[in-house]
């Protein structure tokens with residue numbers, strides 16, 4: 001008997017509904033409907049408690065880069081648990097998995113990003129970053145450099161700090177976010193917000209909002225700018241090519257720190273070890289998590305440049321997590337990095353599967369419901385629209401149509417996610433060409449069914 005087959009699906013669903021509160025979920029409604037219970041997985045496929053197989057177009061939550069079912073990672077965890085299941089690194093001790101992983105990350109990271117502070121998630125790592133950049137400036141005798149600039153519709157996690165850095169209005173509306181001294185500028189989302197500008201003009205304009213905000217606040221008050229190389233949870237928003245070079249010019253000119261949130265784009269998703277390498281960006285700090293362990297263990301962290309680490313190191317930094325650099329998680333991450341390297345998974349993304357995905361996914365652009373079909377590396381999205389030429393939004397509340405589309409996708413045994421009325425995928429990096437074809441076939445079927453549904457219900461109407 002498998003671990004999870006302890007009861008028939010309805011019983012599992014009833015227990016789940018009665019006691020388990022799901023993240024980012026209207027729990028009462030889900031409880032009535034019943035969650036789909038995933039019991040095992042292999043490669044790019046999940047199996048549910050009824051034995052039905054799904055293609056996981058989201059690699060879990062953007063994290064299972066090497067795919068499911070790798071024995072080597074299970075072995076690495078078991079070995080480490082037997083040898084040293086836990087020890088901390090707070091009080092003048094270290095252990096081999098943490099120091100080895102830090103050294104390996106320093107090797108892989110570009111430039112002089114040579115120092116790693118471990119956390120257990122991306123959110124925690126961004127909380128670390130907030131405290132670290134402010135403390136850095138305080139130690140430099142500039143304590144007034146406290147403000148961190150971020151972007152609307154960016155995602156940086158769900159803790160008080162991470163959620164504040166993020167620019168998700170729905171999150172800010174609950175629980176007293178954002179915390180002080182975090183301000184947001186607009187995102188480089190050309191299809192949705194670019195109006196009459198060309199993508200290149202728009203990319204420059206949105207980058208220059210950063211300059212305008214720095215000048216408005218006074219450069220002497222700004223600590224850092226944080227952004228994802230490609231926005232993930234915001235809907236796989238790929239910036240115009242003009243955007244990042246201009247942002248780099250601005251952070252250089254005003255001497256503010258640049259934090260690249262690589263939680264999704266790190267570890268191969270864009271065809272390089274890190275997304276910044278694919279854009280030629282030079283950050284002072286990178287946030288990492290997700291693909292670091294391919295999701296097999298919860299681990300994240302910050303990779304920090306020589307200058308910032310050197311200054312922070314002058315004093316006791318009063319910060320850390322019980323599980324910072326957890327030996328089992330670190331051992332699993334090391335094994336994951338070994339597999340990514342030895343199996344040349346990232347080169348394969350760059351040279352083969354990402355270009356293949358770009359063509360296959362891009363073919364959806366001819367669908368009547370699709371305004372744009374874009375990808376970068378192994379992240380892709382389509383914008384749903386009632387009127388392609390006008391790049392129009394639906395008259396219904398944003399997310400209504402996306403949710404309908406998502407329901408069809410799930411019924412077609414394809415995990416696609418919706419963000420508002422964009423549909424997104426980020427499959428495991430090990431996906432094959434055949435599985436990409438099958439994924440896109442199911443996505444097209446899903447779009448057809450959604451289109452029929454909208455026609456039937458009279459919902460193909462553009463907002464004024």
Ligand SMILES: *Cc1c(COP(=O)(O)O)cnc(C)c1O
Pocket residue numbers: 062120121122123124155156157158162228232233261262263264289290300
């Ligand atoms: C998922 C994510 C986070 C938060 O990571 P958690 O491990 O969920 O806390 C932060 N930044 C980005 C870009 C993410 O996608």
